[in-house]
Amino acid sequence: MLSSRNVSLPARRRFALSLLLALFVAAAGVGQEAPPALTPQAGGVLVVDGGSSPLGWAAAPGGPLVSLLPVVSRLGGQLEAEPLGAGFRLELGESRAMLAPGSAALTLGEEIVPLTQAPQLLGGELLVPVDLLQRTYGDLLGLAFDWPGDGRLLVTRPRQRELPVEMELVHLQGITTLVFRFPERPRYRVRERLGGYDVELVGDRLLPPPRRTVQDPLVRAVAIGAERIRIDLAPGVRADHYELREPFRLVLDLVAAGEAVATPTLPEQRRATPRVRTIVLDPGHGGSETGATGPEGTLEKDLTLLIAQQLAARLEEQLGVRVVLTRTTDVDLGLDERAALANQLRADLFVSIHLNSSPRAGARGAETYFLSMQASDQRAALTAAAENLGQSVEPIAAGPDAELQLILWDLAQSQHLAASQRLAALIQQELNVQLDLRDRGVKQAPFRVLMGASMPAVLVELGFLSTPGEEALLRTPAHRASLAEALVRAIARFKGEQEGVAPVPPAPLEAVP
Amino acid sequence: MSRRLAALLIGAAAGVLVVAAAYFLFFSRPAPEAGPGAAAPARPGAAGDEAPERWTAELFFPTSAGLLAPERRELAGAGEAARAVEAAVSALLAGPETPGLLPAFPPGLEVRRALVVEGIAFVDLGRSGGGPPPASGSEEELLRLQALVHTVTASVPEARQVVLLWDGEQRPSLSGHVDTGSPLLPDPRLLAPAP
Numbered sequence A: 001m002l003s004s005r006n007v008s009l010p011a012r013r014r015f016a017l018s019l020l021l022a023l024f025v026a027a028a029g030v031g032q033e034a035p036p037a038l039t040p041q042a043g044g045v046l047v048v049d050g051g052s053s054p055l056g057w058a059a060a061p062g063g064p065l066v067s068l069l070p071v072v073s074r075l076g077g078q079l080e081a082e083p084l085g086a087g088f089r090l091e092l093g094e095s096r097a098m099l100a101p102g103s104a105a106l107t108l109g110e111e112i113v114p115l116t117q118a119p120q121l122l123g124g125e126l127l128v129p130v131d132l133l134q135r136t137y138g139d140l141l142g143l144a145f146d147w148p149g150d151g152r153l154l155v156t157r158p159r160q161r162e163l164p165v166e167m168e169l170v171h172l173q174g175i176t177t178l179v180f181r182f183p184e185r186p187r188y189r190v191r192e193r194l195g196g197y198d199v200e201l202v203g204d205r206l207l208p209p210p211r212r213t214v215q216d217p218l219v220r221a222v223a224i225g226a227e228r229i230r231i232d233l234a235p236g237v238r239a240d241h242y243e244l245r246e247p248f249r250l251v252l253d254l255v256a257a258g259e260a261v262a263t264p265t266l267p268e269q270r271r272a273t274p275r276v277r278t279i280v281l282d283p284g285h286g287g288s289e290t291g292a293t294g295p296e297g298t299l300e301k302d303l304t305l306l307i308a309q310q311l312a313a314r315l316e317e318q319l320g321v322r323v324v325l326t327r328t329t330d331v332d333l334g335l336d337e338r339a340a341l342a343n344q345l346r347a348d349l350f351v352s353i354h355l356n357s358s359p360r361a362g363a364r365g366a367e368t369y370f371l372s373m374q375a376s377d378q379r380a381a382l383t384a385a386a387e388n389l390g391q392s393v394e395p396i397a398a399g400p401d402a403e404l405q406l407i408l409w410d411l412a413q414s415q416h417l418a419a420s421q422r423l424a425a426l427i428q429q430e431l432n433v434q435l436d437l438r439d440r441g442v443k444q445a446p447f448r449v450l451m452g453a454s455m456p457a458v459l460v461e462l463g464f465l466s467t468p469g470e471e472a473l474l475r476t477p478a479h480r481a482s483l484a485e486a487l488v489r490a491i492a493r494f495k496g497e498q499e500g501v502a503p504v505p506p507a508p509l510e511a512v513p
Numbered sequence B: 001m002s003r004r005l006a007a008l009l010i011g012a013a014a015g016v017l018v019v020a021a022a023y024f025l026f027f028s029r030p031a032p033e034a035g036p037g038a039a040a041p042a043r044p045g046a047a048g049d050e051a052p053e054r055w056t057a058e059l060f061f062p063t064s065a066g067l068l069a070p071e072r073r074e075l076a077g078a079g080e081a082a083r084a085v086e087a088a089v090s091a092l093l094a095g096p097e098t099p100g101l102l103p104a105f106p107p108g109l110e111v112r113r114a115l116v117v118e119g120i121a122f123v124d125l126g127r128s129g130g131g132p133p134p135a136s137g138s139e140e141e142l143l144r145l146q147a148l149v150h151t152v153t154a155s156v157p158e159a160r161q162v163v164l165l166w167d168g169e170q171r172p173s174l175s176g177h178v179d180t181g182s183p184l185l186p187d188p189r190l191l192a193p194a195p
């Protein structure tokens, strides 16, 4: 299945990679004063099939990071550096994974997988967390990666699990949703073939449920065997597959794409009508990151959690939506992880909740932000820097290209800016009414937590903790309840607009700095 | 350059950093040229041997309206762009002298190192005694970062963007809101109208 056991680096990328490595060596040689964030550890060993080879690794706060190159050399695949240091591409047979140092997410095909920690370049080596190996090599080759904590990375072929599977099938408005439910995540891959799809188990076996006949306009047959689920579809039907957790489910959404023109009724319409079913609320800050502190010592991280919990309960009760909080306790949580969670849950809305502080005295009131795209500036800078070097640079903003997936991941929010702006406007309107604020428009800022969210996303500042009067007000449960109520009204209006239920006159939009 | 700074310049995976820093290290051009048409405050050249001349930096501080206003400040001469960035940011950290302007940063911070490469100023900040970046709400953070970027780009014409590091490390965000994983550009919308 693996096309090559060699690490192949085309010339241009080899240049980019050697630049990176040479730069590191050159730069590290100059260093003396501050200790590095991570210390490379000597004596690491990669153990495969009883044989062993040297392995670079480093102890990071989030667990060990291990050198990817020896793993690729040993287990196969191709590792290539993307141009201009945009990241790395790992190809395993037909699968392609994109990763970037500093980014705690992995792009697997079209799926974005959050990682426990970001890969790093250290001492000229690309170091990755063990879960990255598990999600790539582990899932594709049926291998288990184990780090006993003594510098050894054990690669084993785990005992075969026998997993029971249940199937559900729902047909609604021209879309069939096929759900396979497992007690834990099986190692599998989905392959498209003529007339349907196969879910192939890798290293695991299935305990099929009793055989049953499927009656569905889009599905001809589903045969569940020990090693494969064979799904035969009606002509022209295409599938979009994804995973849901707790319990683990593999979901296939089936649509008759080919017949959309002939019968332009339900599937197309449902696709075109975004629905608001899952909302992710993000209580700002947490753990060692307190956010703003009021003069009386009120911490932003505490109130954001209280407000988010209250808002979640109201949204579930009043709108019947599913609400997930990025954190439910006082813990540290990275900004990228927050957006990644919303993406993973396929959330329809993302609302990050904060309380403000300002150096100016007497600042008061609420403000709602959507993302301002600094990334385009970064692209321009990147192009300019490359041009200064005399390299020819292809326009980066060309269409969606697999090689740009990492960048598109960074720019995930760009496709939802209009909806995000609308949501921000509705929230601001409701807050203006609630708090008797005048002429307060929506704002734009390059907020990191919004960048990776691939759904309408806003950050709302519910008041200024730095202003004594507002701090006192924000400490009152009744005031927080009224803020939550305003947010519920705004989200209900947005949901209604999106789903075409209750047309609402457009809110005046005013983007101010 | 600290090892950590070096590692992070690379680890940031921003190609621009790599290209720029590689250019710096491999071709080590002595002084990057000013951007065309940049109207810069006068700064003495890098002649180096005579007594330090004075030059005028433009420092930006928050106003009571939540915007940024400039304060012109005489600083000791420094021909090299990186030294100029260091001097201007140090003055910014020390706070305003103009009545009515507010400090952008809390006390106790210092510039660990500055570097200007191909239009990008790398500014490494930290606490004098070590410790995490200042915690703050988003408006404070936005004003803080924009005060820094406006100060650097207005005072040192060789710098058009700023990469901010904390203790040699580029972070996703300084205080949990604004993205600092990419080079920062001055946002003119935050400037107070000239009196």
Ligand SMILES: [Zn+2]
Binding pocket: A284, A285, A291, A292, A300, A354, A355, B136, B137, B138, B176, B177
């Ligand atoms: Zn905040």
